[in-house]
Amino acid sequence: MTVPYITARLFYTKFSYTFNVTPGPKFIRLHFYSDSYQGLNASQSFLTITAGRYTLLRNFSCYLTAKYLKTDHFFKEFIVYVENHTLELIFSPTSNPPNAYGFVNGIEVVSMPLQLYIRGDDVSLPFVGFHNNMLAIDNKFALEMVYRANVGGQTISPDQDTGMFRTWNDDASYIFGAAFGQLDYDTTVSIQYPKTVPAYTAPEDVYRTARSMGQYNEINMNYNLSWFFPVDTGFLYLVRLHFCEIVPDMTLGNQRVFFIFINNQTAETQADVIVWSKGHGVAVYRDYIVMVPSQAARKQDLWLELHPNIQVKPEYYDAILNGLEIFKISNYDGNLAGFNPPLDESNIQQASSPALSKKSKKGLQNRIKYSISGGLLFILCLFVLIFIKTRRKWKMKNTKDSSPCNNFHADDITKATNNFDESLVIYNLDMGKVYKGEINGTEVAILRGIKEISEQDFKEGIKMLSQTHHHNIVSLLGYCQGDSEKILVYEYMDNGTLSDHLHDHSKHLSWNQRLEICVGAARGLHYLHTGKNRPIVHGDISTSSILLDENWTAKILSFGFTMASHNSDGYSIHIGSQTDVYSFGLVLLEVFSGRAPPLNLKTENDENSGSNGDDDHESLIPPASDCLEKGDVDQLLDQSLKGKISLESVGNFVKITKQCLAKKEVKRPSMSEVLYSLELLQMRQDNESNESSPKGLYPESCSDLMIGVEFSDMLMSSGR
Incomplete structure (x- = not known):
């Protein structure tokens, strides 16, 4: 287990930590790893934690929380305003002696910009469900972060945040039903931060990914894009929604206008991201306060729903969301503590979804009569629409x-x-x-x-x-x-397979096109490997299974199953994620050389290879193996590319290819690392002048070409 879960501080009586800090708002992150330390019964540990006048946790059970979250480690994040130079955290075991004890595995105290979340009396926020009522959050209140999501994108680790070490999880597990919408993703868009949205508000990757409803207007009108989040009852919550239009066609107002519903109440009737942000690729966010009424020591689902507003006649019947954050707001007495979750999750009371609850459905119809929620109805509407159109x-x-x-x-x-x-x-x-x-x-x-x-x-x-x-x-x-x-x-993919364009001499792909295609294919393969429902091993990746649409976007043709008896020529390999990486290395080699790999090219596992670790490329039969080892890439490079690629680009591309083709699986990078390296290479290539073609591209030795991107375990770091 990685830091901060390696060690724990155990205490049997009241215990405190004192930190010397500068005045202002602070993140407080408390890390817990549920275990039976020194033979103690973890289920008997209950803990109360205070920070000044604020009660962060009361009678808190790490054991019950870990069971509820289905994980052995987690953290609790709070925001507290420190008025002087001292922050004191007091830990008090609350179980009965002699069994009383408490523990904590890690503590973070991180400074944050003023008014990032606690924006003061000067900023009034809409109180959802209470028409024309506004509330302000000043320094008298503390917050607890309960959810932070990179909507439509992958998890963003703390070291990739904007300096505050926040974790942005993906939103897949909070989507309701089968109405998951469409993922929008553009790493090339230049995100602009206006004065009202400083660059530290959220990482660029939050705004470069999004979840929208999709391209079919008729379908979109018959369902809501919905998320649900179990929360403690009896508190106010701050809901922050992040938006950014990244689709190239979305540049004008009234192209995409939608409703926003929070907890079955209307928060916005005409949400228009372009109108809010004043432009394409410009970050913007909206804050709302919502009440979750008290219920007997139970959790309840807080719902977020989006639906097109056709009353204003937008160009597209669609909705979009890039990111979200949900914070619990302390009560006037400074309490943030909720109840422990029950050990039996079936006892958890969850608010009925709009699709299943008559009361909720009625409320939803009052908001918008033609809106129907739920995954089952979404599929039914799809069927009905197709039936009407096809008459069969x-x-x-x-x-x-x-x-x-x-x-x-x-x-x-x-x-x-x-x-x-x-x-x-x-x-x-x-x-x-x-x-x-x-x-x-x-x-x-x-x-x-x-x-x-x-x-x-x-x-x-x-x-x-x-x-x-x-x-x-x-x-x-x-x-x-x-x-x-x-x-x-x-x-249907208009431009056929990548193989067609590499081997048809009448079709010449530029180096920039090839890089863009490789990056797109790597994104698709990385998505398969990291799927939330179940990671998928492609098992047959090749230039023939990489297709190109009308815009030359690379898309992987996946069958959803793999058969050892079905492998493309040159890709007869063992099934596994690292085998996919090896096959992708062959794709990179084919892209670089313009020639298909040899037939029956095989790789071996560590157990069978008999390699001493210095023979990583024995599996590549001559001439490719010799050329890579000797650095004689001139013989490998596609003739149509000669004189058109910089030395740095050649070196980094060859390095990535060699790493993917390592004979030993343990020496190959993950697809996450391959994707990162290719995106960085593409970024560098885009910055080069297209007019200047460096001479003397190919040195006698390949050693100097190995100075490119180094792979790091940091890219695969686990949650904090």
Whole structure:
């Protein structure tokens, strides 16, 4: 376990820590690791913690909290205003002697800018549910952070925050039902911070990712994009929502306007991010105060919902959110302490969702009569709309194990492909042939010929793919399962496979295009490896499974299952995440050289390799292996790129490729590290002048080219 969970301070009577600090607001983070220290019974430890006049925790059980959170370590974060130069934290065991004891594993006290969260009497915040009522939070109040999320993006670790060591978790576990919306992600957009939103407010990565409702207006009008957060009852909460328009087309007001509902109350009727921020790529946030009424020692779900407002006739029926923070506000007596969660989670009372509760549903209809919430209704509306448009029924299984995506009838597939006309074949993959087709006026790609897949594996693959949504993953639209064959239906990709463009001499991809494609593919593969529902090993990554849309965006074609008997030429490898990294290294080599890797290229695990650690590239047969080892990259480089790439770019790209192709799995980087390195390389490449082509690109030795990005465990650091 990493710091600060290595050690613990145990105490049996009242114990205090005193810190000399400057006056002003401070973060106080208390770290806990639930364990039976010195043989003590962890379930008998109860603790009260105060900071001056504020009660942060009362009768707090680390044991019960850890069970509730399903983790052995966690932290509690508070914001307290220190009026003088001394901050004293008092820890008091509250269980009965002789069993009384308490413990803490780590304490952080971090300074923060004035008015970042406690904005003072001069800033009045809307009190949701109390029309025209405003409240202010001044220094008399303390706050407890209960949720902080990077909406639509990956977790941001403390060392990637803006100097205050905050953790921004992803929001996937708080999304309600199947109505998960669409993930928007653009690491290239330049985030602008106006005077009202200082750069320390939130990291750029919060504003570079978002969750929106998607591109289908009819569907969006029939559901809410919804999150739910269990909170203590009997408190006011500060809800901060972060926004930034990162989609290139969103540059004007009234393009995307939406309602914001917090806890079944209307917070905004015309949320327009462009109007608020005054421009594309400009960060903005909105604060709201909401009351969660007291209920008998129970937790309750605090709901956040977004829905398009069509009354103002926007261009798109859509909504967007980039980040959120939720803070508990202390009572007037300075108390922030809630109740311990019950050991049996089934006892936790949760507010009914708008889709299931008649009362909530009525309230929602009062807000907006045509709004319907919930994942099940979302799928039903999708089915109804398609039925109306096509005037035919697409078989939709209504069983517990059915997939949420479309189950197409065989007649639909036959008609879409003109009875599988061979002239419509656009890709030939080991998994099967891919046909170009049309369903309901929409171009689709239909994969036929999937064999040797059990019915259970096929269903599992469909389930996994239906939960996989990313800008760099080819979307699964549906499937068809007959007695004799299994078919998958994907979105159509206009520009074909990466392999087509690398090996067709009439098509030349520039170095910048190749880097952008590699970064996009790495993002998709990283998303598969770090999926929240279940990490997915692709098992067949190659330039033939990387497709390009009309905007040359790279998207990975994933099958949702892997079969050892189906591997693309040159990628016969063991299945595993590190095997995907190795295969991706072969993709990088192919992108660099413009030539396909050798047939039956294999790698070995540590147990079988017999390598002494110095032979990391034996698996690459000559000439690639010799060229990489000797630094003779001139023989590897695609002829169309010669004289057009800088020495630094060559060196860093070769370094990343070599690391991915390490013979021993333990020496290969993770996809997170590969993605980081490629994004950094792309950033450096973008900064170079396109007009100046450095001469003498290729030195006699490759050693000087190894000065690029070093991989670090910090990129994979666990939560604090």
